[in-house]
Amino acid sequence: MKTKNLPLILAVAMIMWVGIVIILAIVSQKIIHRFGPLPEQPVEFSHTVHVNQLGLECLYCHSSAEKSIHATIPSSSLCLDCHEGVDMDIPEVKKMLAIIEEKGEIDWERVYEVKDHVYFSHRVHTVIAKIECQECHGPVEHMTVAIRASGGSSDRGFMEMGWCVTCHERRGAPRECITCHK
Numbered sequence: 001m002k003t004k005n006l007p008l009i010l011a012v013a014m015i016m017w018v019g020i021v022i023i024l025a026i027v028s029q030k031i032i033h034r035f036g037p038l039p040e041q042p043v044e045f046s047h048t049v050h051v052n053q054l055g056l057e058c059l060y061c062h063s064s065a066e067k068s069i070h071a072t073i074p075s076s077s078l079c080l081d082c083h084e085g086v087d088m089d090i091p092e093v094k095k096m097l098a099i100i101e102e103k104g105e106i107d108w109e110r111v112y113e114v115k116d117h118v119y120f121s122h123r124v125h126t127v128i129a130k131i132e133c134q135e136c137h138g139p140v141e142h143m144t145v146a147i148r149a150s151g152g153s154s155d156r157g158f159m160e161m162g163w164c165v166t167c168h169e170r171r172g173a174p175r176e177c178i179t180c181h182k
């Protein structure tokens with residue numbers, strides 16, 4: 001009796017297994033789509049190490065975020081303030097120093113970027129609207145590599161219009177087309 005049912009049980013188990021694999025694949029695709037693919041950076045710069053462990057403020061490196069449109073990525077000279085002449089036995093640090101030695105700067109891949117026809121200003125949001133970096137960029141201080149944590153689902157790290165407009169609606173900020181499309 002038992003052996004007679006075995007092929008059936010195996011078949012059912014097989015179908016369930018395939019089903020689970022397919023569901024997992026779909027879910028992980030959705031997650032990757034939501035957060036964007038991990039950018040391949042030339043050096044694995046760790047926000048966790050520099051913000052959480054060393055206690056550096058975001059503005060220490062992204063000093064323009066309260067002054068101008070762009071937050072900007074720091075230039076290599078700022079990194080050298082601490083890393084030049086200090087012998088750290090960490091492979092990623094050696095890699096970074098070699099790149100700076102060779103090219104002067106590190107070609108960071110952009111994680112967040114809006115298209116050219118969109119006007120966005122950091123200063124307006126950080127100083128005037130007093131919105132925390134994390135509300136738009138997620139818990140960067142816990143990231144080993146900065147990933148896109150918010151702002152739409154297109155593949156290249158663009159922030160989508162619906163994301164901007166939804167918050168503007170919620171906070172009573174302007175929503176005329178000309179606000180963001182100059």
Ligand code: HEC
Binds near residue numbers: 047059134146
């Ligand atoms: C020691 C310098 C340093 C500090 C401090 C720092 N960052 Fe960064 N940040 C970088 C570097 C270098 C990159 C480029 C590498 C990368 O994207 O991971 C970067 C990338 C980013 C990006 C992605 C930029 C893009 O679109 O490519 C965001 C967002 C960001 N940082 C936010 C923050 C926030 C928020 C804080 C504070 C919690 C912070 N950073 C603290 C150096 C720093």
Ligand code: HEC
Binds near residue numbers: 050076
């Ligand atoms: C205020 C000093 C300071 C500045 C500025 C600084 N670093 Fe560091 N960084 C450190 C220290 C200290 C460590 C070692 C932490 C440890 O021992 O784990 C470190 C570690 C690292 C590591 C290795 C992390 C790991 O565990 O893999 C990398 C890569 C790195 N830094 C890159 C950078 C880059 C790129 C910049 C410029 C954007 C920068 N650092 C700016 C102090 C600094």
Ligand code: HEC
Binds near residue numbers: 066072125132
């Ligand atoms: C209201 C949402 C919002 C807030 C708040 C915000 N950002 Fe951004 N951030 C963006 C958008 C949108 C972009 C893409 C801008 C572009 O392409 O010009 C961006 C891009 C960046 C970049 C990439 C380099 C650059 O200049 O565009 C860095 C670094 C960054 N932000 C850091 C920060 C830090 C640090 C804070 C807090 C002091 C912060 N951001 C606050 C939305 C925000």
Ligand code: HEC
Binds near residue numbers: 119124173
């Ligand atoms: C988390 C909420 C939030 C998000 C997300 C957000 N904004 Fe805003 N934005 C605000 C608030 C609040 C103001 C109003 C600031 C003030 O003047 O008091 C504002 C103001 C602005 C202004 C200035 C408007 C003016 O004329 O005074 C521009 C331009 C703008 N946002 C563009 C954008 C774009 C583009 C995006 C998406 C890439 C975006 N914002 C995402 C909250 C947000």
Ligand code: HEC
Binds near residue numbers: 118159161165175178
């Ligand atoms: C709060 C900011 C904001 C406002 C207000 C806004 N937009 Fe946008 N819009 C964006 C952003 C950000 C994008 C870029 C989306 C992306 O890059 O995927 C965008 C994209 C678009 C696009 C698509 C273009 C493309 O490259 O795919 C059109 C069309 C557009 N907006 C028209 C409008 C019109 C019409 C209005 C007024 C009814 C308006 N927008 C109001 C932020 C805004």
